[in-house]
Amino acid sequence: MKASASIKFLHYSPKKLRELGKAIVGLAPSDAIDRLSVLSNKGGKLLSSAVKSAVSNHTNNLKQDKSSLRIKAVEILKGPNFKRWQPVSRGMAHQIKKRTTHIIIKLEEAKKSLPEKQEERSKNGTKD
Template sequence: MEVIAKLNKYRQSPRKVRIVADLIRGIHANEAMNQLEFVNKRAALPIKKLLSSAIANAVNNFSLKRENLYVKQIAVDGGSVIKRWMPRAFGRASEIRKRTSLITIVLDEKIETREKGDQKKSKTKEAAKIKENVKVAQSASRKTVEILPQKTRGAVKTLRGFAPKIFQRKSG
């Protein structure tokens, strides 16, 4: 089961954050925490906090084992850019772009574990959905045919052709 944690609008360039993110991609979650502990980069602390949040989500919300988790995917995308201006020589101004990062961590289990109770619940839900679909299909097949009035029975609408549909003089 995949567990996702996101950090939005982290005020550091995505290029700098990706250096740290590449270190933990694909490794065991506990090993990634140890790796981030000793990395001498500013982005290591928020990524470590995000990873611990994802682990806590997996343990508390999905009742997965911490020892069975690994970093399946970590993505660092560019977020919104804050623009500022810096005075330069001869009355000019140059733009300063303060970039932000969107960090997404996906954890997954090394060895899939499913409880028997979960499988039974999912089967009963699937059976209920199938019954609903059958009922909808049966009601759709029992359509009533409406009889048109005498005037519209014999009248057949003539098609004006293909060109008037495309080349209209007036819009709207």
């Protein structure tokens, strides 16, 4: 079964969050939260809260155990920009874009890996 969580309109740049999102794909949620809690920036706290939300969605809505979960995907999407103006010299103004972000985290149950069968080969390692 799959579970997901989304947090929208975060006041944080998507460019800064994408690197963190790539680092936690494929991890168990507890490992991802541990890694993100060590970081000193705001993005780690935002992503860890999204992971916690996805895990609680899985346990409450699907009534399943959270021990065998893996993070399948982390989507960091661009939200709307807030436009502000900064006065500069000679009566002009420059535009400031305050960017927002949408985070979508998808969880799935980890598949138990079975050992693959190795095909029989001849002595020199080629298939006949």
